[in-house]
Amino acid sequence: MTQSLRPRLASLKLLAYTLFLSLSLDCAHAGQGGDNPLLLWYDKAAVEWTEALPLGNGRLGAMVFGAVEQERLQLNEDTIWAGGPYNPVNPEALANLPKVRKLIAEEKFKEADELINASLMAKPRGQMPYQTLGNLRLDFHHTGNVSDYRRELDLDSATASVRYTVDGVRYSREVFASAPDDVIVVQLGADKRGSISLTASMDTPMNARVTLEGADTLIMQGRGADHAGIEGAIRFQARVLVMAKGGAIEAVDSSIKVSGADEVTILVAAATNFRNYEDLGSDPEAIARASLAKASQKSRAALLRAHLEDYRRLFGRVTLYLGSSPSIALPTNERIARFAEGNDPQLAALYYQFARYLLISSSRPGSQPANLQGIWNESLNPPWQSKYTININTQMNYWPAESGNLAECVGPLIDMVKDLSRTGARTARDMYGAKGWVVHHNTDIWRATAPIDGPFWGMWQTGGAWLCLHLWDSYEYSADMSMLKEIYPLLKGSCAFFLDTLQTDPKSGWLVTSPSNSPENGHPFGTSICAGPTMDMQILRDLFANTVRAAEILGLDEDFRTELREARTRLAPSRIGRAGQLMEWLEDWDLQAPEMDHRHVSHLYGLFPGREISLRGTPELAAAVKKSLELRGDRSTGWATAWRICLWAHLGDGERAYDIVRLLISPDLTYPNMFDSHPPFQIDGNFGAAAGIVEMLMQSRGGSIELLPALPSAWPGGRVTGLRARGGFELDIEWKDGKLVEAVIRSSNGGIITLRYADKACEVKLDKGQSLRWKGN
Numbered sequence: 162m163t164q165s166l167r168p169r170l171a172s173l174k175l176l177a178y179t180l181f182l183s184l185s186l187d188c189a190h191a192g193q194g195g196d197n198p199l200l201l202w203y204d205k206a207a208v209e210w211t212e213a214l215p216l217g218n219g220r221l222g223a224m225v226f227g228a229v230e231q232e233r234l235q236l237n238e239d240t241i242w243a244g245g246p247y248n249p250v251n252p253e254a255l256a257n258l259p260k261v262r263k264l265i266a267e268e269k270f271k272e273a274d275e276l277i278n279a280s281l282m283a284k285p286r287g288q289m290p291y292q293t294l295g296n297l298r299l300d301f302h303h304t305g306n307v308s309d310y311r312r313e314l315d316l317d318s319a320t321a322s323v324r325y326t327v328d329g330v331r332y333s334r335e336v337f338a339s340a341p342d343d344v345i346v347v348q349l350g351a352d353k354r355g356s357i358s359l360t361a362s363m364d365t366p367m368n369a370r371v372t373l374e375g376a377d378t379l380i381m382q383g384r385g386a387d388h389a390g391i392e393g394a395i396r397f398q399a400r401v402l403v404m405a406k407g408g409a410i411e412a413v414d415s416s417i418k419v420s421g422a423d424e425v426t427i428l429v430a431a432a433t434n435f436r437n438y439e440d441l442g443s444d445p446e447a448i449a450r451a452s453l454a455k456a457s458q459k460s461r462a463a464l465l466r467a468h469l470e471d472y473r474r475l476f477g478r479v480t481l482y483l484g485s486s487p488s489i490a491l492p493t494n495e496r497i498a499r500f501a502e503g504n505d506p507q508l509a510a511l512y513y514q515f516a517r518y519l520l521i522s523s524s525r526p527g528s529q530p531a532n533l534q535g536i537w538n539e540s541l542n543p544p545w546q547s548k549y550t551i552n553i554n555t556q557m558n559y560w561p562a563e564s565g566n567l568a569e570c571v572g573p574l575i576d577m578v579k580d581l582s583r584t585g586a587r588t589a590r591d592m593y594g595a596k597g598w599v600v601h602h603n604t605d606i607w608r609a610t611a612p613i614d615g616p617f618w619g620m621w622q623t624g625g626a627w628l629c630l631h632l633w634d635s636y637e638y639s640a641d642m643s644m645l646k647e648i649y650p651l652l653k654g655s656c657a658f659f660l661d662t663l664q665t666d667p668k669s670g671w672l673v674t675s676p677s678n679s680p681e682n683g684h685p686f687g688t689s690i691c692a693g694p695t696m697d698m699q700i701l702r703d704l705f706a707n708t709v710r711a712a713e714i715l716g717l718d719e720d721f722r723t724e725l726r727e728a729r730t731r732l733a734p735s736r737i738g739r740a741g742q743l744m745e746w747l748e749d750w751d752l753q754a755p756e757m758d759h760r761h762v763s764h765l766y767g768l769f770p771g772r773e774i775s776l777r778g779t780p781e782l783a784a785a786v787k788k789s790l791e792l793r794g795d796r797s798t799g800w801a802t803a804w805r806i807c808l809w810a811h812l813g814d815g816e817r818a819y820d821i822v823r824l825l826i827s828p829d830l831t832y833p834n835m836f837d838s839h840p841p842f843q844i845d846g847n848f849g850a851a852a853g854i855v856e857m858l859m860q861s862r863g864g865s866i867e868l869l870p871a872l873p874s875a876w877p878g879g880r881v882t883g884l885r886a887r888g889g890f891e892l893d894i895e896w897k898d899g900k901l902v903e904a905v906i907r908s909s910n911g912g913i914i915t916l917r918y919a920d921k922a923c924e925v926k927l928d929k930g931q932s933l934r935w936k937g938n
Contacts (some may be wrong), residue, residue, distance in 0.1 A: 180486040198485070198507050199514055201835060202313035203227075206323075207238065210235070211832035211842055211916055212494075214314040214321045215537050216345065218338040219525025219573075221431060222536035223345050225321040225336050227312035232299040232323070232334065234345070235539050238397060239529040241437035242368075242606040243386040243541075244289035245394025250610040251604050253280040260581050262675050264395040265692050274616045276690040277676060281592070282619065283611035285389035288603055290546035291532055293539050294431055295365025295381060295400055299347075302358040303327045313577045316511075316518045319472045339468040340525060342456040346464050347427035354407065355421040360661050361403050362416035366541055368393075377403050378411040378453075382446070386541060399431035402453050438580055438608040462695045475521050479883040481854075482512045483876045494833035506876055509854060512826055516561055516851030517836050519701060519844060524558075529606065530573040531558045535844040544841050549577070551624035552602040552680040555742050557800055557845040559631055560807070560852035563638040564859070566885050570637055575648070577608070578628050582651050584608040585625055589658050597658030600625035602680065618691045621678050622662070623700045626832050630700075630770065633707040640889035640910045642697045645711055652708040652717070656725055659701055663728065666693060666747065671733035673698070679745050680763045685753035693733045693747045695764035699771050705729040706772075735767055735774070742792055743767075743785040750794070758794045760801035762808065765789060771806045772862060776813055787812055790818040799830045799837040803849025810871040818857050819873035824924040825850050858894060861886035864924075865915040868894055868904055868937070888912050890927075907932040 205329040206228040207213040213224035213235065222237035257280040264273035305328030312323045322332040331352040338345045351357050361370045361379065369383020385395030401417075403410060408422030419425055432448035434441045437904060443848050456464060484506035488496050496508050525536035533554055534547045549555045555574075562571045585598030588610040593599065601612040602621045612619035620890035632648040663672040673693025680696065683689050705725045712718045745764040765786050767773035774782045786808065795805055795817075802825045809818040825831065825846065830838050837846030857871040858881055866886045882893040889910035895902040901918050916923045918937040925933055 165413045165917070173653070182712055196489065197315065198482075198489065198511065199316040199513070200313055201515070202311060203492050203494060203833070204311060204799075206310070206312065207459075207834070211836055211838075212541055212834055214312070214834055215519065215535070216319065216321055216336060216338040216520065217522030217536045218340040218343065218345075219521075219528035219536075220343070221338055221345055221429070221525065222523065223336065223338060223429075223931070224537055224539070225312075226325075227321070227323040227334075229307050229325055229327075230301055230303060232428070234297040234299075234336070234347070234536075236294040236297060236399065236429065236431065237536050237538055238294050238399070238431040238433060239536050240433045241292045241294055241385055241395055241397055242289050242604060243292055243388035243393055243395075244391035244607060245385075245441070246439050246583070246607055247391050247609065248587065249283035249285065249288075249590050249609050249613070250282055250591045251284050252591075255594055259291070262428070262664060265675050265690065266664075268686075269277065270684075270686045270688050270690050272911040273676060274690045277616040277620050277690065280613060281676075282615065283609070283613045285391065286615070288390055288546060288548055288609050288613055289388050289391065289606040289607060290542045291534070291538055291548060291606070292367065292385060292541050293365065294397065295363055295367060295369065297401055297427075297429060297816065298362050298364065299427075300360045300362070302360075314475065316415055316514050317473070318469060319476070319505065319518065319522065334355070337465070337468050338522065339456070339471075341467045341471045342459070342464060343430065343452045344456045345788050346456075347429070347430040348424075348461055349427070351424070353424045357405075357408070357422040358420045359425070359510060360413065360416050360418045361401065361427065363399070363401060369397075369486055371415045373412050373417070376410050377417060379403075379417060394441055395433050395435060396441075396445055397428065397431065397433040398449050400453050400838070402428045402457055422889065424670065428453055430456070433487060435606070435773075437506055438584070438606060440606050450826055470595060472521065475567060475569065476514075476517060479514075479517065479881070481513055481879075481881045483510045483879045485509065493835065497826060497831050497833065497835070498828055501823045503823070503875060506879075508826060509822060509876075512835065512847075512856045513561075513851045515564050516847045517567060519847055520558070520562060520565075520567055521743060523844075524570045524573050526569055526572045528573050530555065530577050531844065533843050533845070544839075544843075546605070548603055548605045550603050551600060551628060552621055553763070553804070554800060554843065554845040556631065556770070557803070557852075558847040561848050561855060563634050564713075564855045564861075564885055565760045565851070566883050568635065568639060568885075568890070571631065574628070574631055575635065577604075578625070578632060578651055580608045580652050581625055585610040586654070593658070593662050593920060595658050595661035595829040597654045597656065598625060599655075599658045600628070608891050616676075617678065617683065618681050620690060622674050623677070623697050626655050626659070626700050628702045629704050629707070630921070633711070634887075636711070637887040638885050638889070642714075645714060649708075649711050649715060651718070652704065652711055655704060656708050656721075658840070659704075660724060662726060664692065666733065669733065669747070670731075672728060672731040672748065673733050674701075680761050682745070682759045682763065683755050684746055691746055695733075695735055695743065695745055696766050698733045699735060699764075699767040699773050702729055702773055703771050731890065735764075736780065737785045740788065740792070741785060742789040743782065745789075751789070754828070757792060758797070760797045762789065762793055762801070762804060765808055769811045769856070775863070778863070783812060798837065798839045799825065799846030800843055800849055803846045803853060805839070806850055806853030807856050810853055811860065813871055815857055815871035818853065818871050819875050822850065822853070837854055855884065859884055859886065859892070861888070861890075862914070863886070865917055866892065866906070868888065868916065868918040869896055869901055872896065872899060874899065886914070888914050890914055901937040904935045904937070905932060907937065
């Protein structure tokens, strides 16, 4: 081959690849909606942020709007937060803590609240907000009429695409966030040479400036904001490289202009100086520059191939089919609006897989954990600062992870708990005079652990103890001894704090937490402050039991085990109130509470996600949970509605659980892009509902796997593959006409498990790598 022919052939290959991508997508979704069950699609561009489509590689995020004249990619990097390292413990707390406890013991709850407010709350009283990186804008120089518009998010490929026709030219955009190459990739194509012209620019509400490097690279560099008296310590840089085949590229002011190109590839890299909550020594320019340099050496096809191999390795582990209907032909926003009509089972399956997609996109090894908005945020100070609220919301983010075969995605949460065990040890010592570690109801990237906002919300001690349940889940699902060794010191440290700080209730003699609250719910005495709320006791019973079991398996700390067992027997028990409900507090105050329909159902933790209550093991307490749920009602905020799905599933009521799924997947609680609506947007409801859908199909705890425990009549036939169960098992389930057809169970480590379906039970012993088919007989 002569040298002169090579560039021409290379150009033809690239053109053919561009056409292939566009044509294959068009053909795959021919007609109105096509038959891809993993597709979100729309016939209009996004106007509102909650209509845009999310992409992420765990660390970098983008919201893709898809407008014809101007594409907006709203960008995030998961370590861009306001403030810097700080210690929020109130120096007056330790001296005043005994006075607070005395007031609570005397039932002077309002006075205790006032003293907590004056002397125990953090300084500053709030925490630091997660912040946006900014926007990449692509202004296209279209002059004709637009037709055949379509934008979509394909969960199978984690790719957002836009396609439309202008004056007979078919244009395409594909955008994905690559984890292996650590860049966001934008690929622009057209079916006619020389048709692509655009201007690329960046802007941000942050304290930052945009410059050019040569004619093809935009650079945005800036700093995180000061907040609540804490100086902004984050320094960031984003770099955008524009590469064109054909046509011309030139710098115009602080933007890049492309004229008459055949195709364009744009790479976005971003980084900060953040290494961890106390080390800000990274070089954002060097990191971003290196990412771009590496990715720019790859072809478009190679970038896409690496992305797909990496992403599908995680996403492809689980499949879910709940039935189909003609509704798949409708745009996703219309399907959401019509879901309550009851004829779109596939949308529930799509909702579940969308949650798995969001978790893969916002929580990867080495990234920060998914926060209140996952990784996506366009604001300098978003609702609730988009931080980590650990009296339900952060935990709910990870409810579907283990059963959904995404154990790797839990890694950032485990890393955060390790950080919190260090900053929380400082809070335990300086605020409580105690050993071990403690976290209250929120934390941020700086791993603050003191109580914030006000006594009503913040004076709650068991946030870290609840996070320890996720550590234990990581071991239970994997049966991995190395994981158990890794988490045991964290479990032990959390227990040590409570052994040092539990108080004896003067009326009953039980051990209780004090001061505390039942998260964010007021009792009849003008505050939430109390001692020994039911949720605290349930969390501690789980924590103590799991830590004892871990120590037994590892052969460690026999005396400590004994101390935990003895303390556990003295914890205030879950009790049934005069209305037949599960009591939320030590006293039977439930029917006098100011908000009978309160969003939190904290005292029902023991049924789910806790281990204390079950239909089979504690039927009286399960009946009391049911009564409490009836008193609270089904409709609530997005995440609270999702929790109710899980609870009704564990009560074995698939019809009630499905009714609440219908409430959730509606315009009131689900945005057009399928983000959960609190309102406003919080991502926890997406994850909580996904967990609830699985809990309707499979539950694993206490050495058993329950098959189809809460199957609704709306899903008479279906199949799920690749779910994980506790004990190191994986299973597939198929059902028809509302009855089990077959389950296939596989063991990754070998072990014994009891399979249950309806009134049948079968104990199974499997060797490592062995599988079994079971038909429920």
